[in-house]
Amino acid sequence: xxxxTKEETEKVRExxxxxxxxxxxxxxxxxxxxxxxxTRHDVWDIHxxxxxxxxxxxxxxxxxxxxxxxxxxxxxxHIGLCLRIPRTEKQLVDDRRVVPFDKTxxxxxxxxxxxxxxxxxxxxxxxxxxxxxxxxxxxGAAQDSAEWTDNPPKRxxxxxxxxxxxxxxxxxxxxxxxxxxxxxxxxxxxxxxxxLTHSKSATWQDADMAVATVEYAIGMATSLLIRELRGVPTExxxxxxxxxxxxxxxxxxxxxxxxxxxxxxxxxxxGRPMPIMMIEGFEGLVTREGEDRGDEHSIMTTPLRSIRKPxxx
Numbered sequence: 001x002x003x004x005t006k007e008e009t010e011k012v013r014e015x016x017x018x019x020x021x022x023x024x025x026x027x028x029x030x031x032x033x034x035x036x037x038x039t040r041h042d043v044w045d046i047h048x049x050x051x052x053x054x055x056x057x058x059x060x061x062x063x064x065x066x067x068x069x070x071x072x073x074x075x076x077x078h079i080g081l082c083l084r085i086p087r088t089e090k091q092l093v094d095d096r097r098v099v100p101f102d103k104t105x106x107x108x109x110x111x112x113x114x115x116x117x118x119x120x121x122x123x124x125x126x127x128x129x130x131x132x133x134x135x136x137x138x139x140g141a142a143q144d145s146a147e148w149t150d151n152p153p154k155r156x157x158x159x160x161x162x163x164x165x166x167x168x169x170x171x172x173x174x175x176x177x178x179x180x181x182x183x184x185x186x187x188x189x190x191x192x193x194x195x196l197t198h199s200k201s202a203t204w205q206d207a208d209m210a211v212a213t214v215e216y217a218i219g220m221a222t223s224l225l226i227r228e229l230r231g232v233p234t235e236x237x238x239x240x241x242x243x244x245x246x247x248x249x250x251x252x253x254x255x256x257x258x259x260x261x262x263x264x265x266x267x268x269x270x271g272r273p274m275p276i277m278m279i280e281g282f283e284g285l286v287t288r289e290g291e292d293r294g295d296e297h298s299i300m301t302t303p304l305r306s307i308r309k310p311x312x313x
Contacts, residue, residue: 128196241266
């Protein structure tokens with residue numbers, strides 16, 4: 001048994017009760033934890049009044065111990081599922097939340113695909129080119145998202161724009177360290193990808209680091225920028241909770257437009273809705289082939305030929 005905080009335990013309990021409201025938890029414990037590519041997956045053994053389940057985190061999912069009697073099998077299956085998530089509905093929702101930067105994330109996907117196929121020096125350099133293009137696409141989209149200055153630098157001057165945009169997003173003495181982190185991360189990603197593009201000694205590990213660093217830098221900067229542009233507070237003004245989640249909706253008076261507002265997961269407070277995209281214009285951003293089973297959590301039975309949910313008898 002591994003130690004778990006009260007917050008961890010309650011989060012897993014709430015998730016399980018949401019997924020299996022007809023089952024009563026009689027015992028639960030964290031039994032295993034594994035980090036894969038800097039992402040930690042915790043495994044919980046949950047006993048109910050009817051059966052037993054594994055709950056594996058980040059992203060959280062549950063697996064019947066009748067169908068996955070071996071914990072290692074469940075972990076292996078879960079990690080494989082995580083690797084496929086970017087092609088699923090979850091990524092579709094995430095993409096919609098960053099529509100102003102959709103081309104940036106398309107290019108990030110291209111860089112990741114290039115890394116997966118990289119076999120030699122020329123391929124590693126090509127990953128550097130793709131990663132560099134991600135940063136340039138992001139900084140171009142950021143320039144177009146707001147009026148930042150009356151005296152703008154050249155459009156391709158990434159370092160100049162980083163200085164302007166980060167100073168605007170994180171002003172004042174209290175944000176000194178935050179500014180330093182964001183600037184140094186973006187600048188380091190830019191320096192490394194430029195080096196990789198021309199390096200004669202590059203390795204696959206270098207290409208992997210380039211994609212990972214760019215993904216981290218872009219994710220951090222995009223999140224901060226979108227929150228600022230949409231006026232999302234750092235915490236709920238009613239209860240002080242930092243857990244504000246985006247909520248999508250439509251206005252019948254203005255059809256064809258998708259709106260989004262922040263909602264507090266703790267007390268239900270909702271902020272001012274903002275129009276984020278034309279619904280008709282989004283369909284072409286992501287294409288999918290094959291059967292769409294919806295967004296329900298479901299578990300495949302051994303030998304993985306049928307689907308069942310926790311509420312099934």
